[in-house]
Amino acid sequence: MSDESERDLSAAFDELRAPASTANYASRTSGIDIPSTRSHWPQAMASALAVAVALAGAGTFLALRSARQGGVASSGAAANPPARSGAAMVWDSTAGVTIMFGGSGSNGNTLHDVWTWDGSRWSAAAKGPGPLTDVRMVDDPADGGALLLGVPAVAISNGGGVSGCVSSGSGTSVGSSGSGIATPAAAGAPAIAIATAPANVPTPASPPPGSSALPTCTPTVVAPTEQTWLFTQHGWSHPTAPGTAITPPAGSQLAYDSATRQVVAVSTGYSSCGLPLGVASAAAPAIVCPMLGAPSALTRPIHCSAVTSCTGGATVTTWTWSGTVWKAEPATAVEAGVVTLLFRDPTTQHATLMTSNSGDVCPPTGYSPAASCAAVPPMTSTWSWTGTAWHLLSQQFIVQATPSLVGASVTPVSGHIVVLTGAGETWTFAAGQWTQDTVTGHPSVRSGAAMAEGPSSTVVLFGGSAGGYAYPLASGVAPAGSQPTGSQATLGSDTWVWNGTSWRHIAGAAPAQPPVVGCPTTSSGLIPPCAPVPGKVAPATPLSSPLPNLHIVPQGVATPTP
């Protein structure tokens, strides 16, 4: 490959031939008493933690040797991970294993253990950088591992525990953690914060623009708390100093763009504070609106000091990861949708963004009365990342049923999106359309299950939670003075594999299904339909679709003709 000007240098290496000893790769592997079909990576993680270094997929093997040469013992024994909900999970294409990180344990504690799945069993790896929430992970072959974005559990999450806003992840997570549509109370999961408004909850009064009825709201910039970590066979590394560098908001969706060799992060949300949503209690705490707008003008979520909704354009903000720093890309015309999914398209090799509007809600700006809203047909827009901007690929009307993404687990596999809904339905999304797969033996009803691609284009799912939530009452409003109630959430430790046609239970116990209970009050500041009871986890909403109380009008693109 060297050109003529380099031949003087490259010629010096021409005579070198790989020694015969290097051909003993199979025996070298078996020589350390590890089956050749099993990843050695977990062991690498363990030794890497102790010596602060480790090695690549191969690094597992190398790290093992490092351990033998004076490192510490590996923790790579095969076992079943403890029960959990809301873990982050991602396929590591370099090591050829699926990584699972953290989540919420049976005591409500935030976990930070790491497990790898090689297609047949779990192996414990070195623990992660510490308890983190709002964790997203993405396969990052350019850096030889998985990139993680999260917030220390001790810090205030920008999105966790709030509602009324479309959060960074828009309640969807594709191409990153795989834990997908997690619920607000699920530690280690992105805040869902889809501003769902059930049909029986009236839309708040909508005064005209400039109306004095607008509540007082003082947006303040929330200090960044997100941390970026890189998990390779070298172990964990911290490419950026926490709290000092520009970082996408926690919960941002992540995808690797093979064509530009960038990790692309996308957050969606609102840029300002607005009217209270629904019947939020005046006693409820303030909410945080994920930042939007021009990154240079406002790069962090804003914090509204009053109980308000989040307003402003629900556009998409994009960051790119160069291997050392995040770069906030210029504002784009792409607007977030009810569903916004980011994933890598293996055909184009580009990060691809799918936004889908519901077509039956009102514009988010202007506070126009709902009755005057122009109907917008539900449609899906697909965008491709060019390295500097989003390019509109297609817009398709949504003509068929779509899955409920609230409480669902989502992961991309081979360019398709696989969804296990909270009700146990399996859906795939491809070419702008959803298809419900007819399967038997699917995992039981749950939410917060970790899900990601596994070896050989399978999907692996672990754990999740059932119960511990409250369905909305008939009125959609909790009785005044009522106390939060809820059954104890139960967590699962079961592993399932989806091979494209059927689910197969591998091992572990599913979360038990507790009885449904009433709706708690809104003391947590969360807005009906029913917030999860603190410390509990909500499963799939009984709503037919996650309609947010916002309206997405595509801008900068041609208006489709119905």
Added chain:
Amino acid sequence: MIAAMTGRQLEGAATPFDEVYREHADAVYRFCVSQLRDVETAEDITGDVFAAAFAAYERVHPDDAGVRTWLFRIARNAVIDQYRREGRRRALIARVGRDRQFADSVEETVERRSDLRSIRAALETLRDHDRLLVGLRIAAGLSFAEVGAVLGMRESAAKAATHRALERVRATLREQA
């Protein structure tokens, strides 16, 4: 169904691993020789790279086009780890007051060529990242696109950075001469 939708072959890698080894072993070894202080270590690391690649091959299923960059990503990680181990070893040696010149082992093994010895000495003066660039390009013979893929850089950036690093190598060689 996923496989059916994508046409992706689920079972069986496109190329048997022994073919992968035969095709890429020399390049990986040359890369390791260009990066490491002694040839014995380069041989050892090369073996480790293929052992690990062999273990992960069935799971990763790299296609023919991607297997080379995948192998060199593993090699890069292995080399970087060795840098770190060598760094600790050097620090330890510095404390105990004795060092072993890398040329000792070099001259005892494959470095009969003075030009190779000189180039390796020049590479020693580079920063780790520059050494990786030059090693992937000059020793392993990767294209700039492949160099970029291994190191997570755009092709244009890899090309520019490699050229700058090569200029430093040449400058060092001129000084040595």
